[in-house]
Amino acid sequence: MKQRSIQLLISSGMLLLLLSWAHLFVLQQEQGANSNLIFWEFQVPRLLSALLAGAGLSLSGLLMQNLFQNPMAGPYVLGINSGASLFISILILGVAPTFLNEFSYVSAAMTGAFLAASFMFVVSKRVQNIQSLLVIGLMFASFTGAIESVLQSFAAPEQVKQLFIWNMGSLQQMSAAQAPWMATIVLFGIASTLFLVKGLNAMVLGEAHALQLGVKVKLLKISILFVTALLAGSITAYCGPIAFVGLAIPNLSRALLKTQDHLLLILFSVLAGSCFLVAIDVLILLLDPWLSLPVNVLTAVIGAPYVAYLMLRQR
Amino acid sequence: MISIQHAQVGYQTTLIDIAQLALPAGQIYALIGRNGSGKSTLLQTLIGQLPLRAGSISLGAFSLGELQKNAALRSTQVSYVASMFAGVEALTLHAYVSLGRVPHLGAFGRMQATDLQFVDEVLRVLNLSDLAHKETRKLSDGERQLASLARAIVQDTPFMVLDEPASFLDYFNRELLLDQLQQWVQQKPERTAVFSSHDIDLCLQKGIPMLVLHQHKLTLLTKPTKQEVMALL
Amino acid sequence: MFNPATFQMFRSLINFLGFVFFFFLLGCTNQKTAEHSKKENLCQHSQYLRIFKNQKGYKVEILDPDEQRKQHFFQIQKPYTRIAVLSATHVGMLAALGQQEKICAVSNAKYLFDPSVKRLLRLKRIADLNTELGFSAEKLLQKKAQVVVYSGFGNESQQLKRLPSNMLSIANFEWREKTPLARAEWLLLFGALCGQFDKAQQLFEEIEANYIAIQKEVQQNNRSNQLPVLLSGNLYGDQWIAPAGQSFEARIYKDAGLAYLFSKEQGTGSIFKSLAEILRKGPAVGIWLNPGLPNRKAILKQYPKAQFFPFFKKPIYCYTSNTNKYWEQAAVHPDWLLSDLSQIALVQTKKLHFYALLK
Structure with a gap:
């Protein structure tokens, strides 16, 4: 059992290295005067975006699923992205441009994500089943969408365009200067999750059970919400909303590892999430001579059927 | 030892009123009562899930109030076996039973060799070794009930509270459960277990002391006979 | 069964595909020219x-x-x-x-x-x-x-x-x-x-006479010179969206004496290019047209990495000094538009109607 998990961890790590190598050195060979600049300013940040966003989103999905006791939870379906998106819209559309800097974007997105996650968590205590919760997530997303539309009708076309572009989601937006920030946040998120392992394991059978096993459930819940907001919020700020990774990868991890040991799940989700997004981006690079695809189209093409399959299997 | 002083138990209204009662350690106690008499409510109170309406209860050196405030302390004092738990995807029986060790593990929740040995030993005694790697959601209700007991044993606390732990068990496993519980309380001097049951005959046959719930009162029968019990119910 | 989760997940896809579809429509316009009976029809140029x-x-x-x-x-x-x-x-x-x-x-x-x-x-x-x-x-x-x-x-x-x-x-x-x-x-x-x-x-x-006159002038002036290479459009998410090779924009660039980077691309609507391709072709670009933003600072705000575009240091022109004027008048006054673009092509801008050099 353990051996199998360790084998899977090692092989996914090797796959990740292989994919990253292909991404950076096989598919994006650049010649000419600019090649060095293009490598450091465009190609490396793009790979890092895929690695960090994949890792962070799937980890936040894992945390959400644990907190909500629901394998269909994830930062995207529960409207965590929408919360981040709403706060970013308010920032882009409503605040004086002087306040628009790196820090304000990320903190707005994280605040929005945290509030959305907390709201959904409070609501989840009052609804009986998965379906209702997902419908509420859907409603929440359309609610924030509506507010964004109203804000947009008052905004200058240029701001609307900026928001539109951001809302498409992209692995190519992050600059080399932003990369260390995003890396720090995501790595901090992963590291702090490792300290939650014991509580996460005990939470598998619900809050009451975890409480009996001596877990400080309130602290754990707040930590989960905080780390999720940190990860999903910052990734949304840097890359826009990226769908399906957060929902699909943790489910895939559980199915492959056949365990609820969150140390293994965290490590594997992080690796598999990175692998998934890098593989998607490799596919985009491969297809590039024929058609240029945005990242969310491919995550949806691959992720949506898998999620639909999971839903059907739930019955 | 569990001692109870003027305790009023219940949610909105007092369901059970206990003037004074002491349950000496080294014994298991069967909680008997008719449907709706408040057995589960009393057990929820004993594990600190439901606050007392008045009075006090202490488990060994600690009062219920203290245990309620400190979940970590409580988890080293009381273990609880619910009448049912739903199986979870990808959670094996072994992993589930191992959760009982959580209160004793370090920050990262890693099991040491001694923890694993303990788990394996308990699984063996309860005849669960062959099912160790089966997913909990694929176990039968009875297998899950035994697994719950195993998890509580592994938790290694002085007190154990069980809510109808035998309801899904067959005759042989019921005997096994009671035997194991009796062995468990005798392993360490401070141990006490309370379990609710409808299986009066088997408890009488095993000579288990009974706590009988009747008309909002709790009566301890240290050497119960059928007539006594029936008269109270 | 109605499946809300799946539904919501598809929502983003559908939104996006709607957006793609719109450009796709632009790209697939039928090229067949209907022969009008010129005797009666008072429209000489229009196809529709x-x-x-x-x-x-x-x-x-x-x-x-x-x-x-x-x-x-x-x-x-x-x-x-x-x-x-x-x-x-x-x-x-x-x-x-x-x-x-x-x-x-x-x-x-x-x-x-x-x-x-x-x-x-x-x-x-x-x-x-x-x-x-x-x-x-x-x-x-x-x-x-x-x-x-x-x-x-x-x-x-x-x-x-x-x-x-x-x-x-x-x-x-x-x-x-x-x-x-x-x-x-x-x-x-x-x-x-x-x-x-x-x-x-x-x-x-x-308007027609003006347009043709400017076009002729451009042809005479530019015969010997090498045409400046023009890149149009901007990055939207992962994609650079620019007019296709047979669009009317491409046509007016040609008439203005500009060598449009994507003049050979099929289609009459928009084309989508990956960032990698833009970077590859970037060094050839002499003029960047229509980033859709009013100044270089705004371009950087929207996409900080634009500073590394090889053509970011070249002249950038856009109509954004008065966007509303452009959208209102450019269609009815292609002569003004052509005049602007022909001046941009010569890098000698005397009087521009819509365009301005971005600071």
Whole structure:
């Protein structure tokens, strides 16, 4: 059992290295005067975006699923992205441009994500089943969408365009200067999750059970919400909303590892999430001579059927 | 030892009123009562899930109030076996039973060799070794009930509270459960277990002391006979 | 079974695909040129508009660019006085004819340029439909509109079906034309609507003559010189969106003496290029046109890595010093547009109508 998990961890790590190598050195060979600049300013940040966003989103999905006791939870379906998106819209559309800097974007997105996650968590205590919760997530997303539309009708076309572009989601937006920030946040998120392992394991059978096993459930819940907001919020700020990774990868991890040991799940989700997004981006690079695809189209093409399959299997 | 002083138990209204009662350690106690008499409510109170309406209860050196405030302390004092738990995807029986060790593990929740040995030993005694790697959601209700007991044993606390732990068990496993519980309380001097049951005959046959719930009162029968019990119910 | 999770996840995809589809539509316009009988048809350039003069007034035929067989006929017997317009271009055409008084409603006040239209709007003589928040047929009825001109752009035509049958609704496919002059020719439609056909014809002939004159001048000047390479468009998410090789933009770049980077790309609408390809071709670019933002700072704010584009240090021109003016007037005045672009091509800008060099 353990051996199998360790084998899977090692092989996914090797796959990740292989994919990253292909991404950076096989598919994006650049010649000419600019090649060095293009490598450091465009190609490396793009790979890092895929690695960090994949890792962070799937980890936040894992945390959400644990907190909500629901394998269909994830930062995207529960409207965590929408919360981040709403706060970013308010920032882009409503605040004086002087306040628009790196820090304000990320903190707005994280605040929005945290509030959305907390709201959904409070609501989840009052609804009986998965379906209702997902419908509420859907409603929440359309609610924030509506507010964004109203804000947009008052905004200058240029701001609307900026928001539109951001809302498409992209692995190519992050600059080399932003990369260390995003890396720090995501790595901090992963590291702090490792300290939650014991509580996460005990939470598998619900809050009451975890409480009996001596877990400080309130602290754990707040930590989960905080780390999720940190990860999903910052990734949304840097890359826009990226769908399906957060929902699909943790489910895939559980199915492959056949365990609820969150140390293994965290490590594997992080690796598999990175692998998934890098593989998607490799596919985009491969297809590039024929058609240029945005990242969310491919995550949806691959992720949506898998999620639909999971839903059907739930019955 | 569990001692109870003027305790009023219940949610909105007092369901059970206990003037004074002491349950000496080294014994298991069967909680008997008719449907709706408040057995589960009393057990929820004993594990600190439901606050007392008045009075006090202490488990060994600690009062219920203290245990309620400190979940970590409580988890080293009381273990609880619910009448049912739903199986979870990808959670094996072994992993589930191992959760009982959580209160004793370090920050990262890693099991040491001694923890694993303990788990394996308990699984063996309860005849669960062959099912160790089966997913909990694929176990039968009875297998899950035994697994719950195993998890509580592994938790290694002085007190154990069980809510109808035998309801899904067959005759042989019921005997096994009671035997194991009796062995468990005798392993360490401070141990006490309370379990609710409808299986009066088997408890009488095993000579288990009974706590009988009747008309909002709790009566301890240290050497119960059928007539006594029936008269109270 | 209704599956909310799946549904929501598809929502983003559908939103996105809708967006892609729109550009796709632009890309797939049919290239077959319908041969008009030139004797009667008063439109020389347009592919989708035909106007015939008869005893009763003007007979107008509008062809649907997507379904050539679907034609829309109507007869203009007497001039209309209450016209609702759903695009800035239409405002520009009416304004060019001095017929602002005939406008009774506009799609969005935010995008207006013409001062007298703005004044009429303030006086509440013109209604702001604010179509961004949905199209309101009711407002059109309140304003007693006789004609609605729409662009056939999105799903507005569904809403228009609810209008009373005596209200004339006209799809204005000017934006689907492939040459700048064909676009400007839709001016004649507005002339016929307002009873100003002769004036419109005269104005169009002027525009046409100007355009051809500039074009000739460019051809003579540029014969020996090497043409500056032009890149158009900007990055939207992961994709660079630029006019395709057979679009009217590509045509006007050519007429202005610019070598358009994507002149060989098929299609009449938009093309999508990956960032990698833009970076690869970037060093050849001499001029960056239409980033859609008012200054370099704004470009960097939207996409900080733009500083590393090889062409970021080259001259960048955009119409963003007055975006509303551009959208309102560029279609009706391709001569001004061509004049701007031909000056940009020579890197000698004396008097620009729409464009400005970005700081």
